Amino acid sequence: MAKVLMKGNEAIAEAAIRSGCRHYFGYPITPQTEVAEYMAKKMPKIGGLCLQAESEIAAINMVLGAAASGVRAMTSSSSPGISLKSEGISYIAGSDVPCLILNVQRGGPGLGGIQPAQSDYNQATKANGHGDLHIFVFAPSSVQEMASLTGKAFALGDKYRMPAMILADGALGQMMEPVDFSLIDDTKAPEKDWAASGHGGKRPRNIINSLYIEPEVLEKLVVERFERYKTVEENETMYEKYMTDDAKIVLVSYGITSRICKTAVTEARKKGIKAGLLRPITLWPYPKKVLGEIADTADRFLVVELNMGQMVDDVKVATSCKKPVSFFGRTGGMLPTPEDVLAQIEKLSEGK
Amino acid sequence: MAKVLMKGNEAIAEAAIRSGCRHYFGYPITPQTEVAEYMAKKMPKIGGLCLQAESEIAAINMVLGAAASGVRAMTSSSSPGISLKSEGISYIAGSDVPCLILNVQRGGPGLGGIQPAQSDYNQATKANGHGDLHIFVFAPSSVQEMASLTGKAFALGDKYRMPAMILADGALGQMMEPVDFSLIDDTKAPEKDWAASGHGGKRPRNIINSLYIEPEVLEKLVVERFERYKTVEENETMYEKYMTDDAKIVLVSYGITSRICKTAVTEARKKGIKAGLLRPITLWPYPKKVLGEIADTADRFLVVELNMGQMVDDVKVATSCKKPVSFFGRTGGMLPTPEDVLAQIEKLSEGK
């Protein structure tokens, strides 16, 4: 199939539709409004629903309602809007309902700015709302991956009855690149015998719920859910290795910054520095095992992010603190250049 | 001063009033509704304001508005309600406005249950909303501390222009114990020359804001804020050591579970097991330094929490992964007994 030139935000919307999503609920916020615009134009033509809710909170709860009936449903927002959805995401995770949430991050905290950021890393990977829970977190680094991971997110979400988040940023959302939609996961939604989709008198009523007054019952459910999370961690972790086999300085970076890092690594190699890059594609589950293996051969790690160093502890834990972990990042919507990153690599290479 | 027998929820309310708080904004949710009840009765009598807002979101934004004018303001809720406040907390942190947020945790995720939990640890310590930010997080383990730390939270919040959270749980909120209110921090609120409190034509207008369209400006503010966070980490970390000096097995536990752990440690000592307890009182800033020191002499750590192990990675990072870290916990509203914890200590002592 021919490639199409598209914005990242549009690629996600198109990929969602191709993955069978017919229910989109949103509320406008820069820099992700193109998602809703695309949905608003396309959905009515294909019998789908694009609804601008009265608030972010309404939107995420509409996703819960729709997805609880078994359909593939999604919402999208940017950082402050995702915070507003925290309660709803926790409800969805606590109800074992699969769905897709897109966060096209902008600079924070608060209203912050409208330039790209990765400063919701901790929120996305550790605290999508209250309670013990995990959700899939995918970090695309190209418009193609914006599309491909959307299909993946729906497929894995359905497989494990878990919500999934695409954690993108304003740069990826606005960037135009060619996309091949034949590459997206075309796994059809499985039969959802748990869904509250009308029993027609043929089976007992399905109930979707996250309230369990008996603590024993609630604990049992949480523990079982964490068993499922373990299976996910073992089987669904995704990452990309770039020149890590003999690398002494290994960069760890995801999303838009991983592209900058790749260029910097290539340049470092040209200068004779053994640099490499480990790019987590799933931020949860986190690629702990491969990082542990790399820690055996690498001398040190350099985390590069658009925030104040939120992923550093994850690399430390994944590598059992075996090798030093440095950090380089920009925040508030600023992007480093490959030269900036290369300078960091050179400094580390010189043992500074 | 004589001690008063009080519920934890009431002790916090009374302590807030004694600390000069005259603006309380809330929305009811079990198990913290006594806070609002207490405020509703007391505030009108002392010229204060207790307002039940139309939603959790309204309440946290009213706190922002009130606190931006320089007064000591607070809100309280329980887990799902705190998720709803995520956006607002990020706005407050991004506006450098001090205030108090009380989370009397209940079992999650989702609606979960109404029994005590500590499963918002990650949210409280790593992701109170989107963006790069930290807030003070205090974990009281007695009704007395519910009161004392409330005073502390207002005082330190004002000192560093940061929001502060009391992270309690349903057990502490409902438990009755004697309180000595003379022990609360009576630091008066400092002069707040940054507050939007009316300039009377005598000084330039103060503006409280979290929106910065220029990314350079936003980055500069965030970086400066993190300098402040560093000072806080160096000066304001609070913890309690219990028999850690010669301990081989060191429990790390906070809040209600630390009390259970203390009993278990005492019992273990009686059996000749060199156990100890490190109780973080501030969860942010986290007592990294003392944990690093203990890691030099202890053989292993046992984290005990009412969740699925959220603090484990923090102990690993604080101890540079020098010694093994085990976990024991209950979730969903279940509480372990001292015997349960003792059994874990014995198992570890036997090298299992």
Place this chain on the structure above:
Amino acid sequence: MAKVLMKGNEAIAEAAIRSGCRHYFGYPITPQTEVAEYMAKKMPKIGGLCLQAESEIAAINMVLGAAASGVRAMTSSSSPGISLKSEGISYIAGSDVPCLILNVQRGGPGLGGIQPAQSDYNQATKANGHGDLHIFVFAPSSVQEMASLTGKAFALGDKYRMPAMILADGALGQMMEPVDFSLIDDTKAPEKDWAASGHGGKRPRNIINSLYIEPEVLEKLVVERFERYKTVEENETMYEKYMTDDAKIVLVSYGITSRICKTAVTEARKKGIKAGLLRPITLWPYPKKVLGEIADTADRFLVVELNMGQMVDDVKVATSCKKPVSFFGRTGGMLPTPEDVLAQIEKLSEGK
């Protein structure tokens, strides 16, 4: 075409769809919820939209938005819900946008009860919100008319760019009767060159608005609108005369009570009493002219309503107070029997 046995609420919904309505916005309230249920089932199958809004206010404003784009849109509610829509109805009237509002009246004031009433007569005919305005008000007295007048309401609304209300009640809404849908007005919606439906670069932008800061402009618009109202009053008044030609005692009654009155009139005739019935079908425009003519031959009038006498003054004014006007009614959800009405006729006939 064959007749179908249907509830009044369903007949209205089906008639709206057959009249080309594809946009329904509602919020549940007894006794009209079947309208929304019917729409929820049918609309998705025919490419239409049935949306349960977050509130009555949202629903009426969604109607404004949809209808402003030129489509036939409607909402439905019952008494308290219609009050909530007052502002929106005034906005729609002030924007010259046609649409359909259904009020299936229940007993009031306040929450009142859920039994049938006609106690929103004054609100419907004199004050659908603030400002100088009129809207069409149709008072069906059978399930067939529920359907037929729905078609009429859309057709006349479009013709005059005016909102139209079907003023029904809980009895008509719940009652089952045969309906012949071939009898509904099948006037297609006219070309709406005023609609904000996208100009495609081919014509100037259409703006739908009710805000006019210049009082001269606003007055001019209101005066022109009242010219249009005059045309409507002259051409679109609807009523039914039953044995009024030689009647001495003329009942005036609409909706469900007019059926009871008709029976009473028939019974009175059997007893030799020259009774008749004038049934207004449009409550605005009000059938003043015919009432004036009847006043020349009749001796007296008896208004019968499910309220405390709200239409009495309208009959007095229409008849220039030429003949006495009595009132008989029940309120709060009570219905009179034909015998009750007959007793009133007999009393008047005896000059009491």
Place this chain on the structure above:
Amino acid sequence: MAKVLMKGNEAIAEAAIRSGCRHYFGYPITPQTEVAEYMAKKMPKIGGLCLQAESEIAAINMVLGAAASGVRAMTSSSSPGISLKSEGISYIAGSDVPCLILNVQRGGPGLGGIQPAQSDYNQATKANGHGDLHIFVFAPSSVQEMASLTGKAFALGDKYRMPAMILADGALGQMMEPVDFSLIDDTKAPEKDWAASGHGGKRPRNIINSLYIEPEVLEKLVVERFERYKTVEENETMYEKYMTDDAKIVLVSYGITSRICKTAVTEARKKGIKAGLLRPITLWPYPKKVLGEIADTADRFLVVELNMGQMVDDVKVATSCKKPVSFFGRTGGMLPTPEDVLAQIEKLSEGK
């Protein structure tokens, strides 16, 4: 007491406070925002509460809640905002709770304009929400009356357990005139043994409610309430007669236009035309009796309003259509001059 120069909006606020009102709930809208501003400044100093609600609907329901506990509570708004309060006013009337609602009318319908109008006459006098109900409607024509009638409204509201409305307009609200606050009704609020103010175990629970599922019960309550309305009509009607005794042409006008009419009548008299003015001060109860008496001696009536003739039918009914009733008015925020009105009088005097 000395007179104070004040805006009408401020005079109402001050009068409300002097009448014992300590609970004000509002939401901003031109041209009445000074009321809220005044309350916001004054209330906190006297232990009162001025709360800007999240919406007009919230404000009126807060009034219901406060007034149900027995205190004197009020809200204020302008035309569109009053429409939003329709449901709430009906609830308050249906709960027999006294309170004060101020409508500083602006041009309508819809958003309309911000200049003065009287185009909510019908809504105020005939349909404050759904259901059979009446509320007091006072039409002040000076800043002094803005104050005096506020005291009256609270006193009569309490006496008859009815909500009361001050129906003013943007001109009166903004106009500055001297006020003598010693003239306001200083009737203290009576003991309210029906109020839900806390029973302290000493009496049965009071319940404030407007929901009555049994139609017999609801009808009984409505009928009893209309008995009370009858008493009010007999005893509390207020009006001003100006040169009506021998007048042939009697103007009927209230509020701001009555002042213009008075000047016109004076001028007409100078020209030898026997003109007079009947100024209703209460619009409900309406001064029917006095109008009936005047109709015996006058030749004709001229209604003058800032709307399209909403009061005309009321004059016709009050005078039993004995004499012709003409209308002259401006709308949309326009005001007639005394010369305009005089010209109308002269035309009528010449039999045109």
